[in-house]
Amino acid sequence: MFNDHTLAILGAGSIGQALLGGLIGDLLPPERIIATRRSEAGQAALRDAYPDIQVTDDNAAAVADATIVLIACKPYQRTALFDAIRPVLNNDALVISVLAGIHSDTLARELDSTNPIVRAMPNTPALVDAGATALAAGTTATQTHLDLATAMFEAVGTAEVVSEKQMDAVTGLSGSGPAYVFMFIEALTDAGVRQGLPRDVAARLSTQTVFGAAKLTRDSGEHPAILRDGVTTPGGTAIAAVSELEAHGLRTMIINAVETATRRSRELNESDE
Numbered sequence: 237m238f239n240d241h242t243l244a245i246l247g248a249g250s251i252g253q254a255l256l257g258g259l260i261g262d263l264l265p266p267e268r269i270i271a272t273r274r275s276e277a278g279q280a281a282l283r284d285a286y287p288d289i290q291v292t293d294d295n296a297a298a299v300a301d302a303t304i305v306l307i308a309c310k311p312y313q314r315t316a317l318f319d320a321i322r323p324v325l326n327n328d329a330l331v332i333s334v335l336a337g338i339h340s341d342t343l344a345r346e347l348d349s350t351n352p353i354v355r356a357m358p359n360t361p362a363l364v365d366a367g368a369t370a371l372a373a374g375t376t377a378t379q380t381h382l383d384l385a386t387a388m389f390e391a392v393g394t395a396e397v398v399s400e401k402q403m404d405a406v407t408g409l410s411g412s413g414p415a416y417v418f419m420f421i422e423a424l425t426d427a428g429v430r431q432g433l434p435r436d437v438a439a440r441l442s443t444q445t446v447f448g449a450a451k452l453t454r455d456s457g458e459h460p461a462i463l464r465d466g467v468t469t470p471g472g473t474a475i476a477a478v479s480e481l482e483a484h485g486l487r488t489m490i491i492n493a494v495e496t497a498t499r500r501s502r503e504l505n506e507s508d509e
């Protein structure tokens with residue numbers, strides 16, 4: 237599938253490198269990958285971690301021979317990057333954007349191109365090959381382009397195809413979701429410390445509890461409410477805590493948080509902030 241392809245990763249920070257780590261060697265040989273960063277320090281770190289790929293700060297040179305161009309800078313950093321690549325982007329190169337909120341028609345207009353565009357919304361667990369990515373094809377992308385982009389993100393976790401309209405919700409849920417789960421793990425750890433557990437013990441127990449509960453949900457295919465019922469002995473400890481969480485509106489809090497993040501994703505297409 238990737239036999240004839242050359243990949244340019246423009247803005248290889250956290251997300252760009254997560255993908256790089258999964259692709260290198262398995263799907264693409266390192267000599268057909270080129271990655272860009274602005275800073276000297278960033279480029280040096282890339283060269284250290286991936287000595288066999290090409291690293292540069294020259295985005296125009298990076299896209300000159302690329303058949304797949306992954307745009308992985310922050311949304312507000314894209315103007316300078318687009319100015320650099322606009323004159324030299326190959327017309328038929330597949331452009332994959334992970335920029336939160338930015339629509340494919342906005343990207344096409346800003347790049348002044350009819351290139352096939354696929355949007356992807358990964359998340360940081362891609363760094364450990366446990367990412368959750370949703371992908372949406374822009375109007376000029378074919379099924380082949382979507383399949384190619386999907387295969388890239390499947391190298392670092394799971395991938396779902398959605399409509400472009402659903403991308404803001406995905407950004408609020410799984411794109412931003414690790415932040416909420418990290419907060420939960422931190423809070424659970426503090427709760428253990430509050431009850432007298434040593435912090436390192438509490439941290440290991442809370443992390444493994446979240447990991448185990450996620451794995452059980454995924455592997456069993458059971459509804460989470462059924463699994464929760466399995467933990468709650470009548471008159472026992474877990475139901476006492478569940479009642480406390482319900483009283484404080486855990487469910488509503490999460491629904492509202494995802495709604496706020498989804499709205500913020502929508503706003504990003506309209507602003508440069």
Ligand SMILES: NC(=O)C1=CN([C@@H]2O[C@H](COP(=O)(O)OP(=O)(O)OC[C@H]3O[C@@H](n4cnc5c(N)ncnc54)[C@H](OP(=O)(O)O)[C@@H]3O)[C@@H](O)[C@H]2O)C=CC1
Nearest residue numbers: 247249250251273274275278308309310311313335336358
């Ligand atoms: N972090 C997350 O959880 C997620 C992020 N995203 C999206 O992924 C994108 C990247 O986020 P993330 O990886 O966290 O951000 P990072 O800041 O880690 O990475 C962005 C990189 O872009 C580089 N960069 C900026 N401008 C240029 C330029 N003109 N030329 C070359 N390199 C450039 C920066 O390099 P330098 O540091 O050298 O200046 C930086 O390393 C964003 O658009 C975000 O919306 C999507 C899903 C999840």
Ligand SMILES: O=C(O)[C@@H]1CCC=N1
Nearest residue numbers: 336407410411412413
């Ligand atoms: O906060 C952000 O903009 C990025 C996009 C998804 C997760 N983090």
